[in-house]
Amino acid sequence: MKWSLWQRRWAGFGIIAILAFVAACTNQTRTQTATPLPPMPTLDAERVLQGREVYQAHCATCHGANAEGAPHWATPSPDGLYPAPPHDDSGHTWHHSDHVLEETIRDGMGDPLRPGSPMRMPAFGEVLAEAEVRAVIAHFKSLWSEEHRFWQWNDTLKDLGPTPNSP
Numbered sequence: 001m002k003w004s005l006w007q008r009r010w011a012g013f014g015i016i017a018i019l020a021f022v023a024a025c026t027n028q029t030r031t032q033t034a035t036p037l038p039p040m041p042t043l044d045a046e047r048v049l050q051g052r053e054v055y056q057a058h059c060a061t062c063h064g065a066n067a068e069g070a071p072h073w074a075t076p077s078p079d080g081l082y083p084a085p086p087h088d089d090s091g092h093t094w095h096h097s098d099h100v101l102e103e104t105i106r107d108g109m110g111d112p113l114r115p116g117s118p119m120r121m122p123a124f125g126e127v128l129a130e131a132e133v134r135a136v137i138a139h140f141k142s143l144w145s146e147e148h149r150f151w152q153w154n155d156t157l158k159d160l161g162p163t164p165n166s167p
């Protein structure tokens with residue numbers, strides 16, 4: 001079929017109109033789905049202080065007086081287990097959401113390859129109240145850079161539901 005000049009012009013116009021329509025629709029979905037993140041909460045100074053006391057009483061013996069971790073924490077011991085890591089920026093505590101940190105402190109950490117073996121990180125669920133666990137996490141947050149805090153805050157927002165397995 002041979003198109004006349006005006007037919008080609010109208011076809012061109014039609015394609016542009018369709019593209020503009022599609023672009024408008026995509027734009028609309030984009031603005032609809034992009035919900036702004038709630039702002040990162042500021043730390044409660046009193047809770048941080050309470051957390052520091054809990055930390056000194058229950059955690060410092062293994063994780064270090066200043067949360068700097070056990071000596072050579074990044075090198076596994078002869079039994080293949082890792083010593084207590086730091087909780088400041090140099091460690092990986094800030095890689096975990098609030099939910100995972102609460103679970104770790106409450107339930108402890110065993111060796112996943114040796115079920116029933118002694119806890120490498122003791123469980124504090126029977127020792128500390130929930131508020132004390134949250135306070136000690138607030139203390140850790142006070143040790144992190146703004147960037148690490150923001151990263152962990154985003155991870156916490158993504159992980160608001162319960163996880164099927166404790167860490």
Ligand code: HEC
Nearest residue numbers: 058059062082083084085092093104105109120121122136
């Ligand atoms: C008896 C020593 C010991 C005590 C006391 C202890 N921890 Fe630990 N903790 C460990 C060890 C060892 C690990 C590392 C386990 C591993 O990586 O396999 C660990 C890991 C952790 C982790 C996970 C860190 C990560 O990045 O994965 C958190 C969080 C933690 N401890 C918090 C605490 C808090 C809070 C307290 C005090 C309430 C505490 N620990 C007391 C030995 C201890």
